[in-house]
Amino acid sequence: MNALETSLYELTRIFLVPVLLLILAALVYAFFALGSFVMEGWQRRRGRYQSALAARQAAHGGTSDDLELWIMQRLEWLRVTSRSAPMLGLVATMIPMGPALLALTESDAQGIGNNLVVAFSAVILALVASSISFFVLTVRRRWLLQELRAIERAGEMR
Template sequence: MIFLIESFMYKVSNTFLFPVLLLIVGLFFYSLFEIGVFFMQAIKRKISYKNYIKYIKSEIRSNLSGYPIINYEIRRGFHGIEDLEVFAFKKLQVSSLVTKISPMLGLVATMIPMGPALKALSNGNVQGISENLIIAFAAVIFALITSSLTYWVTTIRKGWYAQEIKDLLLLRGAKDETSK
């Protein structure tokens, strides 16, 4: 009975290898795309920085390229810090999720080929061992690079968005104080 369960689990786990590898490659390309979007946003922020300062000083009220929290507040109006934080969270949600899921998928893609590699070892099949280890190591490397890239992008964006929220709160607080 135990042999049947082990055999079943072995066969089922092997069927997950291709979808997991496909996901890892897809997430890797997503992380490269996010790097491109991030650098474009950084350039837009640099170009719009003078207008951002003018906005914070209440001198202008127009969309600012590269400043999504400010633009959200311009479109919807100020409805409190919670509203801004939820919007920022949603903007960061996918890249944050990729950061956390990629290493898990890398571990799965590392462990699945280890079964066939160990089986090949017991049969003295060196080529089978090396083929499976190549898959295992390549998968974990792709997954960790993916996670590293999205972590870096997400962390910097968190800082940007936190600064925008802080500046908006100071701006709105200052306006509230002058209206009293």
């Protein structure tokens, strides 16, 4: 490899640890959001749910547009996680593929295996985080829009 190719290779290796940490953070956040979602669903089923949207409307007033903006802000991190985790998984898959291919040319089975374990583990965890986040996002968005519609129908909007 020439100097440019070596520099590019080294630069990509720098990103592996931060990308893996971001994938772990996305996974932790997804499970936290799932736990919160399960609790909210349980409260809704039992009739004990206190609507944060209605409480916000009562405390701050505002228009339907204001509440829609609040809904978007509340769901923002779920949306970001569900969309960015697969990309991070792809990056974390591709970075170890270079060393795995180099190990293949040297008939280094252990080097191939070590790099492929990192690559496939990272993409699996990223897809799990994305799937959980997308599920929670989809259902929670429906719940919040139903609440917004109920507030609008009740005539509480100015």
